[in-house]
Amino acid sequence: MEGIAMKLYDATELALRNLRESLFRNSLTTIGISVGVASLVAMLSLGIGLQQLASRRLQKAGLFNTIVVTSRRDGGFRDQREEASSPAENVPLDEPARQKIAKLSGVAEAYADVRFTTDVLFNGSSHLTAVAGVPFSAKGSDAFDGMQGAFFSSDSAPEVILQKSFAAELLGKNPRLETNENVADLAHPLLQKDVTIRYAERVAAPSNTGEGSGYSVVSRQQTLKIVGVTDADPESIRGPGRARVFLPLKLAQTLHVMQASDLRDTALSGPPTYPSLSVRVNDPSTVPAVEDAIKKMGFSAFSIADATRNMQQFFAVLDLFLGIFGSLALAVASIGIVNTLVMAILERRREIGIMKAIGASDADVRGLFFAEAGAMGALGGIVGVTLGWIIGHIINFGTNIYLERRHLAPAQIWYVPLWLVISAIAFSIIVSLLAGLYPAARAARLDPVQALRYE
Amino acid sequence: MGAALVRAVDGVSITIRAGEFVALLGPSGSGKSSLLNLIAGLDRPTSGEVVVMGSDLAALPRENLAKYRLHTVGMVFQSFNLIPKMTVLENVELPLRFAEIDRNQRVARARQALERVGLGQRLNHRPMELSGGEQQRVSLARALINNPTLLLADEPTGNLDSRTGSEIMDLICGFNNSLGMTIVMVTHEQALAQKYASRMIHLADGKLVDDLPNHPAARMDAQWKGSQ
Secondary structure, eight states, X not given: OOOSSOOHHHHHHHHHHHHHHTHHHHXXXXXXXXXXXXXXXXXXXXXXXXXXXXXXXXXXXXXXXXXXXXXXXXXXXXXXXXXXXXXXXXXXXXXXXHHHHHTSTTXXXXXXXXXXXXXXXXXXXXXXXXXXXXXXXXXXXXXXXXXXXXXXXXXXXXXXXXXXXXXXXXXXXXXXXXXXXXXXXXXXXXXXXXXXXXXXXXXEEOOSSSSSOEEEEEEEEEXXXXXXXXXSOTTGGXXXXXXXXXXXXXXXXXXXXXXXXXXXXXXXXXXXXXXXXXXXXXXXXXXXXXXXXXXXXXXXXXXXXXXXXXXXXXXXXXXXXXXXXXXXXXXXXXXXXXXXXXXXXXXXXXXXXXXXXXXXXXXXXXXXXXHHHHHHHHHHHHHHHHHHHHHHHHHHHHHHHHHHHTTOOOOOOOOOOHHHHHHHHHHHHHHHHHHHHHHHHHHHXXXXXXXXXXX | OOOEEEEETTTEXXXXXXXXXXXXXXXXXXXXXXXXXXXXXXSOOSXXXXXXXXXXXXXXXXXXXXXXXXXXXXXXXXXXXXXXXXXXXXXXXXXXXXXXXXXXXXXXXXXXXXXXXXXXXXXXXXXXXXXXXXXXXXXXXXXXXXXXXXXXEESTTTTSOHHHXXXXXXXXXXXXXXXXXXEEEEESOHHHHHHXXXXXXEEETTEEEEEEEOOOTXXXXXXXXXXX
């Protein structure tokens, strides 16, 4: 049984022959497609590269598997949706709640955040900053990647790790201007030096009434050794209130530092509650599910996934615009295909007439021109992707030279994933085939008698 | 194979039987080439019927008409109509591509067809590198490749000298004799028709003028040559 057109292999073979016949003209057309595809690939790979650069920064901070939980009554990161959906207000974020959260599936650990604002004394001057406890499990996580010095020697060692900008501040540099300073240069004069923190300790006192928790406040200070300076900003999720000095969590807990929530607990005379919990999950992909479960329990939950949602939206729009601009050149190139093929029909009128006279169907002739358009598209796509890849490399190279001059870390602002390569070539073929629709139909309808009469 | 009935061109009605060698004669513009194109399925009549082997070409869809040209008809032209950028072998096997025959089978069949027209070598040459007679042999081989029942020739010797023309005519005549192929040849040379055709149809201004049987002088001669 025979179909309505010759085999694809035969059509392609004939098409490639025909393309070789008018090599110069067809090369020009194919180069046009290549430039179109190259601009598309260069634009999109820039968008993808920038997006990767941005999310890599966050990933490096180790925040993709962390959820911050606060009580609704603290305000915190609540939004209207939560408030409307959950009737459970005033759920205390206390020890039983922490244990319940820790038992949720997918949760690796849930610990009470210890964070307070304090004066840090160094070389006789005092610097006000936020301090946070860091669990020992953070050792080896991406959060302290590229840190100078070492992680805490134990979970309760009297040691601190400084964030780069605070290290700069201790050294008397403007932290805003010097944030691009090399971490090693900052760490060198600070490592193994001592700092002293001043804080208010909450000391439990026997209650006169026999219920509730009375306490008194005692001023203390503690000397700590600087063991590390980190480039990353593991607290970036918390915005302007983020800590720049980190203590081992156990040590921070034993200091019993007076925290903001203590005052409120006193006022409400309820059991002690935590201002916030950090929940670490095993697999970043389970973050939304765990977050939902925590919200159902009546708490506010916030993760970097929420923050990146806006970022992803931004990049989707950026990619769209880059894609549209990139496609413009391809659209122009497709007009070139129409032009080339219409020229080819005029030149090959007689040949088309002969083919029809000896038995070629409309579909055969159409297939032949389609195959030519497709072959130009495929060839242009492959050359274009290669060209785009080279252009991207050059842009990246140039950017990194610029960054290096300004003593900034090199960055990969450009990235070509495999799917982009494949879809760019596919897109090029599809656009070329669309451009071939009209010429192919025109060739197929050619009247053989007239075509043969034509000399 | 049944009788081939053809009615065509300005009220003209003719019937061609299987195995006939018909010469269509007439001055230029007499409509003989138009009649041939109608039989070939290259053109459609504005009115009337062209019935070949029971089916009306005028009513066939374009796709089926293409298949009719591919399988039932072989065509030979005055100007050979070979595709210049293809080799001899590729020109001959081109109809087989449209018939979706596999490559290795195509080459074998094309070689066979070329041997039947006396062209066993120079198969990888371009048509322009061959003499006129050789080119017409290639075109004959191409016409035969799908074993058509009907061979249509439009002034097949018009571009050839008389000696080469005779060689081509002997070949065509041989197909008529040995394969029983029906032949319709357009020519304006009375002598050529008289020498080879079994029937001579004269047209003028698209009208039938004369339809006479003929006893070809060359028939015995061609048979003798074909047996060689």
